[in-house]
Amino acid sequence: MSPLSLPSVLPTVHCDTPAETPAEAPGSRVSAIRTVKSAIAVPETELKRWRRTFDANAQTTVNGEKHVDCFRSYLNPEQFVNAIAPKSDLQKIGRTQFASLFRVADTNRRGLVSWDDFVVFETILKRPDADYYIAFQYFDADDSGTITYDEFKNEFKANIGPDSIPFDFECDWVKLYLGKKNGTHVLGYGEFTQLMKGLQGERLRQAFKYFDKDQDGFIRSDQFKRIILEIAGHKLSDAVIERLPTLTTLTPGGRISYSEVIAFHNVIREMDMVERIIREATSKSKDGRIDQSDFLNHCAACTRYSLFTPMEAAIIFHFAGRGNAGQRLALIDFAQLLDPRWKAPSEQIEANPVSQATSVLQQVAESAYNFVQGGIAGAFGATIVYPIDLVKVLFMILGDWEDLSKCNLTVPNCRLVGQLLYKNSLDCVRKVFRNEGFLGFYRGLGPQLIGVAPEKAIKLTVNDFIRSRAMDPETGRIKLFWEFVAGGTAGGCQVVFTNPLEIVKIRLQIQGETAKLEGAKPKGAVHIIRQLGLFGLYRGASACLLRDIPFSAIYFPAYWHLKRDVFGEGYNGKQLAFLEMLASASIAGMPAAYFTTPADVVKTRLQVEARTGQTHYKGLTDAFVKIYREEGFKAFFKGGPARVIRSSPQFGFTLVAYEYLHKFLPYPFNGHDRTVETTLTSPPEDLSKVRARNALKILLDVSGDFGRRST
Structure with a gap:
């Protein structure tokens, strides 16, 4: 996209009205600004954006009469403010004060800003020094390109009230900038910027001296308040x-x-x-x-x-x-x-049963809202990594044991009778795809999605709930002990949903290959649930608790500390990018997944349906002992890398989805926010509007009433 030179895209306005286009004398404001316009190239996309802004606020009538030939469209002062004022600043700076900038944009002095004028003004706002440049144009009343003593004095007085603290224009400070010797000393643009930067300090000195009648170096509190309100009231809450x-x-x-x-x-x-x-x-x-x-x-x-x-x-x-x-x-x-826009949070004057009941209902409703979001996020994460989970389970149960070839199949302690199904994870992937196609990687996904919503939702909701109760409401900090408690409790609570879900999922996953091996017909989830019964669905629950409690206790604290301490979330108001958030969530899942693999291996062995010739486990301790005796210590970490590969991205995408749901679909009935939003942390506004605001604030350094009396 190549930038366009402004003169080639500006519309030509033809009108016989004398006020339409005054003569552009050399050195005049119009001539100077047109020169600026021609020196800056503007991309076509930006011109289109300016056009949309202009058209959204402009009209085509003057005093009820259409002037289609003269003015295709134009902005009056109120419409101009709508087009250029940042919405965030209208609380402390009045609309009439933003209208002061209309005088700079109205280069033809007709009381209207045309599309031509608007493009020129927006072009000026692209300058890196736009704030001072606009202030200079405001004080340059005769459009000469310089500012004289009289211009500075007259514009200053025109914008402060009669009751304002007087300013001595004959002081030494003013003479340093605008002194007279062999004629009048005028200010060029560079000198003017330095004068404006130091003006407020001189105003402050003169105002203090004005109230310090006895020159003892002290003033009263009400006098101090009056001084600050005049020169900096718009900067304070x-x-x-x-x-x-x-x-x-x-x-x-x-x-x-x-x-x-x-x-x-x-x-x-x-x-x-x-x-x-x-x-x-x-x-x-x-x-x-x-x-x-x-x-x-x-x-x-x-x-x-x-x-x-x-x-x-x-x-x-x-x-x-x-x-x-x-x-x-x-x-x-x-x-x-x-933050000058700061408002005190509404405080409840009197606690009563009705308000307390409302508060409880509010908490319940918010928890339910978070629960739904957690379910959606969990389903999203589970779907993405489900093929990895399938391979992990198949390999963990039917995978590569080197000593199987030496195993005496008549010995009861030999865990698996029959052929070796998978040599490694890649072999598992190839055989599943060859025998069942792409959909084979999603075998058992239905029960997973049905159960994953409450599983992940309860984990995320419980963790958030405990953290919010243990968190310092003012600092947002939580002690490490309570981080572990919140995560561990969340992991323990989810087992209510996790155990039945996983035992059905595992049996669905392994029966695809074993059914082909044994010539049996695969059974559905309903058949497995009927076969297990209520208590059977919680077989291996102790191992599930042993896995999920430490997993969550490791995962959630690691996630929050990675976000804050490694990627700097909240540091100077920083918000993490998508990849930073995904990295935090994924990295946190790695140690949590790997170090809890032994519990996952035992849980899986307890939950799988043992066939003839396989080792039977009576319980948690029995499973640990027999696995160690038959397969050695390494067996406890069988499938560990696959578990990391599966759990890390799953929780990464789940947490990212949950965070973004909170960000873009927050609970709509929240109370006051405890975060501190200022210009540094607020979402960035259009740079031209920021510069327009800053230009006005330079003028407001003259007086807080600047622009209220004349526009």
């Missing part, structure tokens, strides 16, 4: 704004010093770095909590210089800890400081 006066409690005297005001402003200005340090430090902490020392230590370890002072750290923990700055805090405690 309502909870932090309400508690701004409490900054007086950090030092004796009941007033706020200039040092504290500057420290608070530095925290706001470096909030992205504050968040990164907090996320990293809490992620590495053993208990998921940090104190001021942990914060400063991690800051020193991950930054080149001491970025934050002890006073700034104290302010961070003061507002996150709701006044108790000395406690160890979890990531969730910092949410109100990190």
Whole structure:
């Protein structure tokens, strides 16, 4: 796909209306922006996306009259905001403030943005410095390409209210940028960007000096709150704004010093770095909590210089800890400081029987929802690896024993009478395919799918339930002991469904080849269930417990620690990719599957229907003893590699399916989420909208009221 040059794709607008196309004088805003447009190539797919956005918000009438010849379509200020504003920021930044950017897009000064204008504006947003570039265009009122002292002063005053804290335009700081000597000193684009970066600090200094009438270096808490609201109110949540006066409690005297005001402003200005340090430090902490020392230590370890002072750290923990700055805090405690959109979770004022009953029903409904998702995920994983499982079972029971050729078939201890069926796993695959075709690899899948839903569902649901109860609700951490308990309990509970399922499945799997060998007709699952009876379906249950409890106790903790400690899930808000999640789930299944193979071998031998000449096992202990005597220690790990090959991908795909079901089909009636979603962790928005938002925030550094008075 080759990019298209913008002038070749922009529509030509012909109109006799004087306001349609003003003269493009050299150096004018229109001429300068058209130059930018022609210098940047835009892929055709992006132009189409812009067109869809434009058409979705534009209209073709002006004051109720159609102007098809003049304006095919256009955006008024409200429609323009709909097209360019990120939806996530409209809580703290008003729509009228986003409309300030309309003035930059409306290059022809007609009160309308055409498709031509919109493409130009979107093209500007592709610049890496789009935020400062748009701010420069806003202050460049005469479209000259430079900003004079008067332009800066007039635009500044036009966007702050009459009751705002006054700003001295004759101060030395302004003169450093816009001083006069032998004429007027004007600002080019580069100089303007530096002025805007330092403007808020000068605003803060002047505002403090304005309230510090007696020049003792202190102001009252209400004055501090007014300063912060004017220059940074859009960067703070309502909870932090309400508690701004409490900054007086950090030092004796009941007033706020200039040092504290500057420290608070530095925290706001470096909030992205504050968040990164907090996320990293809490992620590495053993208990998921940090104190001021942990914060400063991690800051020193991950930054080149001491970025934050002890006073700034104290302010961070003061507002996150709701006044108790000395406690160890979890990531969730910092949410109100990190995210200006933060809302306090709704708290139940009064507990009553009705609400308690509703809460219980809610938990039951959520568990049932998870149960269904677990069943779907389990069926998916089982279907993918079922051929491997078939080969594993056949080889484990009828496979390659080297000493069979030496076996005296008249001796009762010789386990199998007859020919050697499979030399190895590949030989097993070839013979199953030759004798039964491709569908032979799915022999016994029906009962497996019928039983796998409750089996996997109960394992996943029980594990999640116990983990959620043992988990610290603020840090999301759980002690290793409880991880083992959750996994082991889940494995034990699933045996209720696992044992009947597997005994039927195993007998269905082995009878295909043995029936051909003996000339018998294969029996169905119903016949096997009737033959076994209720108690027979739980034959080998003790071995099944011996296998499933340690399997799950190993598997689930390994899975969660691989995700978090190896692949870094949650680190700075990271979400794992599909392959990372699949690798975590699959790798965790390897040790769990292999180390529980002895129990699986014994369980399988107990559950298979013994034929004439085969060794009969009376129980768990008897099976262990006889297998060891007849076949040696290696027999306990017979089929171990095949079990790893089968169990690892099965649980990998099962867990991945379960995670993605939770992600894309979450329980719809969940309460408040305890995760901390900020700009760093939220799903990425369209980059042009992000840059439009950042351009407005640079203007808001002038005043929180910027754009409310004029657009």
